[in-house]
Amino acid sequence: MIDATTTDVDVLVIGESLVDITTAGEEAVEMPGGGPANVALGLGRQGIAVALLTRLGTDPRGSAITRHLERSGVWVLAESFGAGPTSTAHAHILDDGSARYEFSIDWTASRERLPVRPRTIHAGSVAAFLPPGDEVVLEQIDRLAPEIVTFDPNIRPALVGDLDRARVRFEEFARRSTVLKLSDEDAGFLYPGLDETGVLTTIGRLGPRLVAITRGARGAVLAAEGRVVEVPGRRVVVADTIGAGDTFMASLVADYPALHDGDLTEQTLRDLAVRAVDAAAITVSRPGADLPWAVELSVAS
Structure with a gap:
């Protein structure tokens, strides 16, 4: 773990961690997630x-989540620990490999000044919508004032509550965002009645420079600076879809900073999308949120 002084980091991620309890048939397996x-x-x-x-x-x-993250090079801030049990999500794997979730989540976030100076802050998922922590995420973004903000709402309808409130909160994050990714299901929940073009236009007007919509097996679409690029999905044998969207998001978060000061051409957008789709294909080919390592991404590219 990095020494807990004020430290420059590439990315600070703010949001929930939990244990995924995955049930396929009669067997239940616990894995770190969120x-x-x-x-x-x-x-x-x-x-x-x-x-x-x-x-x-x-x-x-x-403790299991912390060890899991630290083994992959993540600095879990000391401000993350508190009283009460660690949150859980029970994922029931359906016949097509998709997952249906049941959650037991307590989302409270530290208001303390954090020992990091991040270039990028990534936020999203339940943490962006569930009180009381949702307000704290916004406070930390405003306090730390990073150069880049990335956001993925990762909507869980059972947890975000009223649609109007959820949309207001989503748009508060969108106005702070540089890069925003959402799934086609997120788009349908937040903006029912709008087609994909309408969603991209609406979100783009809120301020993000780059907006991505993932379409599951059908790939993704990226829009930036008046350019729109679509890429297909990859043909893989799907173990399950847990972590697919998170893998796509991690790829964008990793790749975007090198492009932040440049022109986002159609080829640049296509390269971003292809790399993210390829990374997600690796994750869905194996059980659970087992995201790819750098060497695997090098082989895939």
């Missing part, structure tokens, strides 16, 4: 200097 924690994991495995502000209990599950 969308933001998965993004941090993926960044650490790519050699990115990444810190994580999350919420963990001082229980065996919290």
Whole structure:
């Protein structure tokens, strides 16, 4: 673990960590998870200097998550630990490999001044919508004032509550964001009645420079500076889809900073999308949120 002084890091991820309890048939398996924690994991495995502000209990599950993240190079901030049990998500794997979730989540985030100076802050998922921690995430972004903010709402309808409130909160994050990724299901929840073009236009007007919509097996679309690029999905044997969107997001978070001061051409957008789709294909080919390492991404490219 990095010495807890004020330290420059490439990325600070803020959001929930939890234990994924995956049930396929009669068998239940526990694995560390949570969308933001998965993004941090993926960044650490790519050699990115990444810190994580999350919420963990001082229980065996919290310890298991911490060890799992630290083995992949993630600095789990001391401010992440508190009383109460570590959160869980019970994922029931369906016949097509998709997952249906049941959550037991407590999201409280530290308001303390953090010992990091990040170039990028990534936020999203339950942590962006669930009180009382959602307000704290915004406070930390505003306090730390990073050069780049990335955001993935990763909507869980059972947890975000009223649609109007969820949309307001989403748009507060979108206005602070440089790069914003959402799934086609997220888009349908937040903006029912709008087609994909309408969603991209609406979100783009809020301020993000780059907006991505993932389409599951059908690939993804990226939009930036008036350019729109679509890429297909990859044909793979799917073990399950846990962590696919987080892998796509981690790829964007890792690759975008090198492009921040340049022109986002159609070829640049295509390269970003292809790399992210290829990374997600690796994750879905194996069980759980087992995001790829740098060497695997090098082979894939």
